[in-house]
Amino acid sequence: MIDFAWTGGRLYVGGHVDKVGFAMLYPISNSSALCASARVSSSHDHPIASRAESLRCALGPHSPLRDRPKFVIRPATHEDAAALALLAERTFRATFGAANRAEDMDAHCRNSYSAARQADEIARIDGATLLGLANDALIGFIQLRWGTAPSAIASLAAGEIQRLYADAAWHGRGLANALLQAGLAVLRAHHLDQVWLGVWEHNPRARAFYRKCGFVDVGEHIFQLGDDPQRDVLMARRLD
Numbered sequence: 001m002i003d004f005a006w007t008g009g010r011l012y013v014g015g016h017v018d019k020v021g022f023a024m025l026y027p028i029s030n031s032s033a034l035c036a037s038a039r040v041s042s043s044h045d046h047p048i049a050s051r052a053e054s055l056r057c058a059l060g061p062h063s064p065l066r067d068r069p070k071f072v073i074r075p076a077t078h079e080d081a082a083a084l085a086l087l088a089e090r091t092f093r094a095t096f097g098a099a100n101r102a103e104d105m106d107a108h109c110r111n112s113y114s115a116a117r118q119a120d121e122i123a124r125i126d127g128a129t130l131l132g133l134a135n136d137a138l139i140g141f142i143q144l145r146w147g148t149a150p151s152a153i154a155s156l157a158a159g160e161i162q163r164l165y166a167d168a169a170w171h172g173r174g175l176a177n178a179l180l181q182a183g184l185a186v187l188r189a190h191h192l193d194q195v196w197l198g199v200w201e202h203n204p205r206a207r208a209f210y211r212k213c214g215f216v217d218v219g220e221h222i223f224q225l226g227d228d229p230q231r232d233v234l235m236a237r238r239l240d
């Protein structure tokens, strides 16, 4: 399965490239992460379109990318904060609501998923937020940050996957892996050499997903959900 491609010396992450319609490319050079997106009316009349064309050529006419579910990945902007806050709270409640006390869920959501709080997350210079969209609707996101890491992480240049959430309808369809690969590319572009995350011990699907993606258990820490101190498994992998 192809989630990204190298062409013209750059990494492009994208879900759908066509002659007419939405073209989304996420080029990452050695030193910087840039985003370009545009509505193109033909593959020849827009500067972005030539990149779209080269991505299509790089993938080839029979690429599995053509038959995959159509989604795009792009960095979040300030204008996305309110919609991101709604998606983040909805997916958090869908994942953990049934297994936790309502008051602990409410307290966590109040602190973490206001539009203002998400605007701060989007704006932080020691982090990044990438969004997954289908037909202009938000369907998933990944939030990254760097600067500090627990002692179990044996690197001074480590980045954290703070949050990775996909709408339930998109589980098992490649969106989470595409978000993850785009996130890892951002961390590499910031010259980090390791990535880590904390995942609730009672979240078997996420733990299986991360294992499949090369993460191993390296320790544990406490995640405070409202008044409930929970055991998170720390997982990490190298950024080769």
Ligand SMILES: CC(C)(COP(=O)(O)OP(=O)(O)OC[C@H]1O[C@@H](n2cnc3c(N)ncnc32)[C@H](O)[C@@H]1OP(=O)(O)O)[C@@H](O)C(=O)NCCC(=O)NCCS
Pocket: 091, 095, 164, 165, 166, 167, 170, 171, 172, 173, 174, 175, 176, 177, 198, 199, 200, 203, 204, 205, 206, 208, 209, 212
């Ligand atoms: C975690 C998440 C991002 C993974 O994305 P995904 O598209 O569901 O992942 P995949 O389907 O590619 O991989 C999940 C794997 O777990 C397996 N799995 C599913 N349910 C499982 C369970 N109860 N126990 C163990 N493994 C399970 C799947 O079979 C799959 O493995 P396979 O591809 O070898 O069959 C997504 O499920 C999600 O957004 N969950 C809700 C939010 C969340 O938990 N985020 C992580 C917080 S740290």
